[in-house]
Amino acid sequence: MxxxxxxxxxxxxxxxxxxxxxxxxxxxxxxxxxxxxxxxxxxxxxxxxxxxxxxxxxxxxxxxxxxxxxxxxxxxxxxxxxxxxxxxxxxxxxxxxxxxxxxxxxxxxxxxxxxxxxxxxxxxxxxxxxxxxxxxxxxxxxxxxxLLLLSLFDPFSQFGRIVSDMIRPLVVGVNNVLADIVEWDGFYFLYPLEYKAPHPSTLIxxxxxxxxxxxxxxxxxxxxxxxxxxxxxxxxxxxxxxxxxxxxxxxxxxxxxxxxxxxxxxxxxxxxxxxxxxxxxxxxxxxxxxxxxxxxxxxxxxSEKKKVPRFQQERRIILTSLLFLFSFGSKNVYATPTKPRKPQVKNERPTTVINEKHFPVIPPGGKSLSHFFSSCTACHLCVSICPTGVLQPSLVEYGIDGILKPRLNTLKGFCNFECTRCGEVCPTGAIQPLSVAEKKQTQMGKTQFIKKNCVVETDKKDCGACAEHCPTKAVRMVPFEGKLKIPELDNKYCIGCGACEHICPVLPHKAIFVDGLATQGTAEPPKSKPITIVPMEDFPF
Amino acid sequence: MMKRRQFLKASTRAGLIAGTTTLLGPWASLLANPSPLSYDLVAIKNSTPDKMFDAGMKALGGMQSFVKKGQTVVIKPNVAWDVGPDLAANTNPLLVQRIIQHCLEAGARKVYVFDHTCNKWRSSYENSGIKAAVKHAGGIMAPGNSEKYFHPVRINGQSLKNTKEHELILESDVFINVPVLKNHGSTSITVSMKNLMGAVWDRGHWHKNDLHQCIADFASYRKPDLNVVDAYNVMMQNGPRGVSTQDVVNMKAQLISTDMVTADAAAAKLYGIPPDDVSYIRLAAQAGAGRKDLKNLNIKRIKL
Structure with a gap:
């Protein structure tokens, strides 16, 4: 037979x-x-x-x-x-x-x-x-x-972290050396790529x-x-x-x-x-x-009859637990993550007002901390392809559970208003894909203005870098002490992209900063008043 | 200290110039002296950006007045933002394209275009339409996204002592500044002088150390050979990035001048505010960087 x-x-x-x-x-x-x-x-x-x-x-x-x-x-x-x-x-x-x-x-x-x-x-x-x-x-x-253990052991995420954190800097380095060689006489064929290095501990x-x-x-x-x-x-x-x-x-x-x-x-x-x-x-x-x-x-x-596996018992337990996972998983049985620990924002000089942040900023389409925590395995694909480098692996900003999960690090950059790339590529659905229109209204965080840190207040000089970069005009300049102009905030338009914080020139504590939201909201679309000015027929000079 | 790249370029150029000079003999000296311009300011109205530039150049004796055969040109438009041309946050691509064509027709060897953008440079170059326009016209779109392109220069201004300037401006023979006139949150308007913030690396330093004074300081240090102010579409509010096309007025104007202060003063009037309300215009004029007394200047006004 x-x-x-x-x-x-x-x-x-x-x-x-x-x-x-x-x-x-x-x-x-x-x-x-x-x-x-x-x-x-x-x-x-x-x-x-x-x-x-x-x-x-x-x-x-x-x-x-x-x-x-x-x-x-x-x-x-x-x-x-x-x-x-x-x-x-x-x-x-x-x-x-x-x-x-x-x-x-x-x-x-x-x-x-x-x-x-x-x-x-x-x-x-x-x-x-x-x-x-x-x-x-x-x-x-x-x-x-x-998802901490899953993040640590999932083979795809491990592969992703190796490529994103170890191979990517090499690729960028090779590209930049080549770019340097080919462009010496104005022949711009390869462009230098930016590499925003993550915190060294995240590489461990x-x-x-x-x-x-x-x-x-x-x-x-x-x-x-x-x-x-x-x-x-x-x-x-x-x-x-x-x-x-x-x-x-x-x-x-x-x-x-x-x-x-x-x-x-x-x-x-x-x-x-x-x-x-x-x-x-x-x-x-x-x-x-x-x-x-x-x-x-x-x-x-x-083939021949197999020996009865010795670990029948274990198998049953495992399969039962998996069944459990399947039957309840779709309803998001994951407990809401324990209240995220206060992020430890380190400050070098406590001379000015400290930026007190309560939540890290999760990527646009991350929906909420609970959704994000129940899907993201920290594969670092979004970190790898983020064009501005604002997405960075976290250390303990999210708490131990969220270790290595991406967050918006406004020190490294800010989220480009037109960009929806992270949601497009996220393989787990932790970052939901958004249309550009949706993204432009997805509120990842809210901004706080600290007048005492602002150069307009301290030096009595114009600056306006924050309002300049704000894509929704949630920050706008208003008259201040004579001819000066100082930022004014309207958080209903703020999407938390971090442009204002990133560009704010004062150090070590910014005069304007984004605090993340536990649940992402919807910002109102920016408004423009109709203009009544009619261009002059003649030259005004 | 000379950088490797600069050394290579400088030696190549020295060789080329030596060669050309020998060939041209006594005529070579003619290349060195551009004839004095007939007007301090040319203002054009009521047409498309390219046609207005054609008319303006005609009044100034053609691009040959600024660009000589074999010279390299760098054009610095405003490409700060990753937005489409309809928002008028960046310089009109059609204008940039026409300027490049004029330069090449005048015999320019290479025409570079760059900006140190505020948003992601690659997407700003693309979405502004500037990249396509430059390619179409035969110019070279150069990056300004890395500190390696910027080299230290001494400014010796009141607030701005040192900065890092893009090597293409340092190295090119002709520098053409092509700002767009628009509203700006903190400086009221941005035109020629403010546009040069995209020619340097560390803008944060300017913002931190008396923005208006820094702009004026840099204007005294570096004067472009030509300024072309794009006022075809003018963003009148929510500047400098703008949020919708409702912010934009179709002004159909253009200003051409070798003097940034003059161009900015005239632009302020076009925009509808007294030039003295813009601190950096006042400060730059005081420092002698240029003239803002439009009444006493020889202005050519062209209506198409």
């Missing part, structure tokens, strides 16, 4: 299976390249439809988007679950950019001199407590309203993760994916009974061990001639390597 099963998948079909690896390599490289382009689209040239298509199948972002607004636009993760049920964890080797990044690290470890001899993988025992522990804690913390996590990946890939292959990745663990649970699995034909296998040496997941147990398909990342290296074609991708019904 078993032999019959194998003959079903032999011959032509089997021959073609050796191309599965090539298929995997090309698809994964394409996905990785496109995803990197999305993150490094510093000129904003990619159409948002392309961005949407590329990010559609990213597991966690798509799931989060689905939870908030179920629909086809956010159903990419269903596809991911479906192919996992059918073919196992193909997502991990085909579509996960962090997975492909690790494959590249594995591939290039030799030139890096990390191993003198050819690296040989061997069977690894499953780290069930670790992998399901991470999954369980992540899901549990999500249910209690904190991506750098540490990258270092960890370098170490793990050089020693244990895809250990991260099988022990620390919650999505990997989840997909592993689903792939237990996937329609197609990888299995070894005991009668044909000569135990040469070539497949084991190439198995990055360390999931081929040659002694038992078993493949732990829950840890298999479907790289198909083994199929390609087997000289006897003994290891194959074939319908699971045809």
């Amino acid at each position: 078993r032999r019959n099963g194998f003959s079903f998948f032999s011959g032509q079909i089997l021959l073609k299976q050796i191309y599965l690896k090539s298929l995997r390599v090309w698809v994964s490289l394409l996905v990785l390249t496109c995803t990197s382009f999305v993150f490094l689209d510093l000129l904003g040239k990619l159409p948002s439809i392309f961005v949407d298509c590329i990010l559609y199948f990213q597991g966690i972002p798509s799931l989060l988007r689905f939870i908030h607004s179920a629909g086809w636009a956010s159903a990419g993760f269903i596809f991911v679950l479906l192919i996992t049920v059918l073919f196992g964890r193909t997502y991990c080797s085909f579509m996960c950019p962090l997975g492909t990044l690790q494959d590249i690290l594995i591939r290039i470890r030799k030139p890096l001199g990390m191993h003198k001899k050819r690296l040989v993988f061997s069977y690894q025992r499953p780290q069930n407590i670790l992998r399901y522990g991470v999954l369980f804690l992540t899901v549990a913390s999500c249910l209690t309203g904190s 996590l991506p750098v540490a993760v990258f270092a960890l990946l370098l170490y793990l890939t050089a020693n244990k292959g895809r250990f991260f994916c099988n022990s620390l990745c919650p999505l990997g663990a989840l997909l592993g649970l689903l792939s237990y009974r996937s329609l197609l699995t990888i299995a070894i034909d005991r009668d044909v296998c000569t135990s040469c061990g070539r497949c084991v040496m190439l198995c990055k997941a360390g999931c081929i147990d040659l002694r038992e001639k078993q493949v732990d398909f829950s840890r298999c990342v479907s790289c198909f290296n083994c199929i390609r390597s087997c000289p006897e074609a003994a290891i194959q991708f074939r319908p699971s019904v045809l």
Whole structure:
């Protein structure tokens, strides 16, 4: 019977299976390249439809988007679950950019001199407590309203932070050096790009993760994916009974061990001639390597009866919690985040009035702190592509829960009135897409004017930089002490873009600043009085 | 200290000039002395920006009076804001385009256009329509978004002692200032002198240290070879960025002068306020940067 099963998948079909690896390599490289382009689209040239298509199948972002607004636009993760049920964890080797990044690290470890001899993988025992522990804690913390663990462990967000925080400065640097070279005689072909460096502490996590990946890939292959990745663990649970699995034909296998040496997941147990398909990342290296074609991708019904998994118990708990998540998620069960801690705005010189801010400013379309906190996994895509660099990863401004989530840092820039880019690209729906008209009325914060800091008051000299930059004229100049003009605020027009604060020339405490809102509001559109002046017929001089 | 780029450029230019001078022989000296202009101010009305500029140039003896063959020209329009041309917050693209064409016809080697914008430079260049106009006319749109383009200069003014000026202004042979006349929240109006805030790097310093005096100080330091004031569409309120087309009046005027103070004084009158109400015009005239006594000047008035 078993032999019959194998003959079903032999011959032509089997021959073609050796191309599965090539298929995997090309698809994964394409996905990785496109995803990197999305993150490094510093000129904003990619159409948002392309961005949407590329990010559609990213597991966690798509799931989060689905939870908030179920629909086809956010159903990419269903596809991911479906192919996992059918073919196992193909997502991990085909579509996960962090997975492909690790494959590249594995591939290039030799030139890096990390191993003198050819690296040989061997069977690894499953780290069930670790992998399901991470999954369980992540899901549990999500249910209690904190995306902190998900933000830290989600592979897409980790990849995003590596590209945005580590690769982007390199790209900008190379561009600027090239720009410097080509423009020496007024040939402006490449323009210098601006890079607004984030707070150094925000780089610790991506750098540490990258270092960890370098170490793990050089020693244990895809250990991260099988022990620390919650999505990997989840997909592993689903792939237990996937329609197609990888299995070894005991009668044909000569135990040469070539497949084991190439198995990055360390999931081929040659002694038992078993493949732990829950840890298999479907790289198909083994199929390609087997000289006897003994290891194959074939319908699971045809393979031997599996051993009963030892961790049935854990599985049940996990699946129940996931069901819970699905059934209540759409109603936003995440508790409203605990009252954000007062941001710690540091001041160097307490000579003038301190700007007392209560909330950080969330990006336009972030809706509210609760919505934003229940969707954003800090992938830093918005940070990466923000044209003005005003979006910066936060440190503890949002509290521990909001660590690395983007906020408007008006020291670095201000939100461009016409720009809606962050909402267009946000893969999780944390920043909702807005039309330009909607964006122009989305109130992210309210402004406060501190007369005692203002140069017009202190020096009795004109300035007006804030009113100049205000796109809605929420700040306007009014007569003050004779011929001077001083800013006057009308917060009903204010959208909290931070232009006034950014440009205010006084230091260290600004004379005008934006305080974020817990829930974004709607500003009134700016008004213009009709003009009665008729241009003169003659010259007035 | 000479920058690498400047050194390369300077040596190339020195070579070129040496070459040209040898070729032209005794005639070379003619290039150095532009003939004195017939008018202190040319004011034009009732047509499109390009046609008004054509008429104005005709009155001044053509662009050849300002641009000689082989010279490099830098044009500094107002491209501060990321808004469309209809708001009149930036200089009219048609005018910029026509000026470039005149320069190239007069034999300019290269015509650069730049501004140190307030909004994002790339989108301001594009949405203002200036980038397309420059490309169409054959000019070069240069960036002003990085401090590396700005080099320290000594101003020695009352409030402004030092600043960093864009290298294209420092290096080009001819500097044409093309402001747009519009309302401004704190300085009442912005015209030629205020437009030069986009020629320097650290504007915040000006705002912090007596804005009007700094504008006047810089006007005494650097005088453009030509100022063309775009008053075709004039933003009369909510300036300098504007919020809607309701802020704009179609004035259909243009002012051309080599003197910024004269141009600004005349612009103030066009706008409908006495020039003395604008502190920087008063201060610049007092410092001798130019003349605001329009009554005593030779003005050519053209109605099309």
